[in-house]
Amino acid sequence: MILxxxxxxxxxxxxxxxxxxxxxxxxxxxxxxxxxxxxxxxxVSTGPAAAAEEQPAIMEWLVRTAQEATGLPCCLDTVNxxxxxxxxxxxxxxxxxxxxxxxxxxxxxxxxxxxxxxxAVIGLAMNEQGVPKDADDRLALAMELVANxxxxxxxxxxxxxxxxxxxxxxAQEHAVEVLETIRQVKLLASPPPRTVVGLSNVxxxxxxxxxxxxxxxxxxxxxxxxxxxxxxxxxxxxEAAAAANVLLNREVYCDSxxxxxxxx
Amino acid sequence: MILxxxxxxxxxxxxxxxxxxxxxxxxxxxxxxxxxxxxxxxxVSTGPAAAAEEQPAIMEWLVRTAQEATGLPCCLDTVNxxxxxxxxxxxxxxxxxxxxxxxxxxxxxxxxxxxxxxxAVIGLAMNEQGVPKDADDRLALAMELVANxxxxxxxxxxxxxxxxxxxxxxAQEHAVEVLETIRQVKLLASPPPRTVVGLSNVxxxxxxxxxxxxxxxxxxxxxxxxxxxxxxxxxxxxEAAAAANVLLNREVYCDSxxxxxxxx
Numbered sequence: 001m002i003l004x005x006x007x008x009x010x011x012x013x014x015x016x017x018x019x020x021x022x023x024x025x026x027x028x029x030x031x032x033x034x035x036x037x038x039x040x041x042x043x044v045s046t047g048p049a050a051a052a053e054e055q056p057a058i059m060e061w062l063v064r065t066a067q068e069a070t071g072l073p074c075c076l077d078t079v080n081x082x083x084x085x086x087x088x089x090x091x092x093x094x095x096x097x098x099x100x101x102x103x104x105x106x107x108x109x110x111x112x113x114x115x116x117x118x119x120a121v122i123g124l125a126m127n128e129q130g131v132p133k134d135a136d137d138r139l140a141l142a143m144e145l146v147a148n149x150x151x152x153x154x155x156x157x158x159x160x161x162x163x164x165x166x167x168x169x170x171a172q173e174h175a176v177e178v179l180e181t182i183r184q185v186k187l188l189a190s191p192p193p194r195t196v197v198g199l200s201n202v203x204x205x206x207x208x209x210x211x212x213x214x215x216x217x218x219x220x221x222x223x224x225x226x227x228x229x230x231x232x233x234x235x236x237x238x239e240a241a242a243a244a245n246v247l248l249n250r251e252v253y254c255d256s257x258x259x260x261x262x263x264x
Numbered sequence: 265m266i267l268x269x270x271x272x273x274x275x276x277x278x279x280x281x282x283x284x285x286x287x288x289x290x291x292x293x294x295x296x297x298x299x300x301x302x303x304x305x306x307x308v309s310t311g312p313a314a315a316a317e318e319q320p321a322i323m324e325w326l327v328r329t330a331q332e333a334t335g336l337p338c339c340l341d342t343v344n345x346x347x348x349x350x351x352x353x354x355x356x357x358x359x360x361x362x363x364x365x366x367x368x369x370x371x372x373x374x375x376x377x378x379x380x381x382x383x384a385v386i387g388l389a390m391n392e393q394g395v396p397k398d399a400d401d402r403l404a405l406a407m408e409l410v411a412n413x414x415x416x417x418x419x420x421x422x423x424x425x426x427x428x429x430x431x432x433x434x435a436q437e438h439a440v441e442v443l444e445t446i447r448q449v450k451l452l453a454s455p456p457p458r459t460v461v462g463l464s465n466v467x468x469x470x471x472x473x474x475x476x477x478x479x480x481x482x483x484x485x486x487x488x489x490x491x492x493x494x495x496x497x498x499x500x501x502x503e504a505a506a507a508a509n510v511l512l513n514r515e516v517y518c519d520s521x522x523x524x525x526x527x528x
Binding site: 168169172173175176179202206207208211212215216218219221222223239240243244246247248249252253255257258 | 437439466470471472483485486487503504508511513517521
């Protein structure tokens, strides 16, 4: 399981204020906390408030700040292609671009960028018509991502298909379709693409967020999930992931499996 | 999800002592606690200490005591066929017999008993050669249970196949095979048999029992599990089951889904 820490995102107040003042403290603090908690990647997002023309400079600053603090690779979370490229230019190691949809124009923009910089890409199972209702339609879009990634020379292990989980309180029927999508994405190509979810989305505006997040993560892991953008500082969430990991026989059991999971 | 409370079992000291003195207090207390916690069935077991010739009388007493306290149906947990029948004779409502293996002699003994008393049966995916290593061999034994149950006139919904989960610390590779078995048992007949696990077994002698139990329950529910014998008094376990239930779209989401799950 690749754990991508969600917390360096301008939609959170501490990071938004840090971005406004270009004050690295909050970014460094969140980067270090997430690294200690076991993150393998740090998602970095300028957030919805930042003006488009400022986004490349903000992304560059976020990437530099987060990487200087931790050395961890980043997941560049923006639809602004210039901001993605600004981040890739200064990024050390293998980045993940978050994300492209299955729209032709977006794929033709993002996949070449990924190949040029040796980055991986999160491909969303959605297009200009929105998020599909069921697993079949999500898989059809996943296949678009696979085919187009392949045309552009992207290695399949560098494509992370995100089936798009929606909040269970308003779109309950999607959760189980996403599990089915995760299972079937592996059949689309050999070697197969990988899968990722933006976990916290499943529990938006519900009163039981940590419970729903960790329960869904476990089910998604059992379905074959490879990576998740999540609240890596949520200790119970990581314990659940550690337990799922040994129960799914992905790591050899030892009595201290929770501790060993965090160290990876 | 059918929740079968595991606690009225002579392997626990309070129940063993209650059985020895025929003192109903501990049995009544555990029955009431489990009923309040949300149990749909109470597993009742004389435990390993009881002498064979005493078991029918003990089983009859346990069933009467548990049912007088709660009105809940029981899951008669013993390999002693006379004890099973003694329990069935006094049982009110639909009992579950726990269990028969896939041995021919056992099936020929237990299935007719179930049909005669209108009880359901837990059928273990094991035979005189022991517990199979993988899902395929478990499914072959499940098919034996299905075929023999059918011959004896047992309704398929009254057969609960138990794929037999083993402790993850000593038989780690079994956990994922059991998940696969749960998924595939549904393909054996139409209408299909149901599935059950003895959940606590997965975490025997590990230092993280509640975490492993609830994580495995969630994965098994996602695989299609119908029932579990479990520690229904473990609040975090029931919360996980409630969350899995809404995430799998089996109950309509409401903000108080944890509370409504317990009331069912």
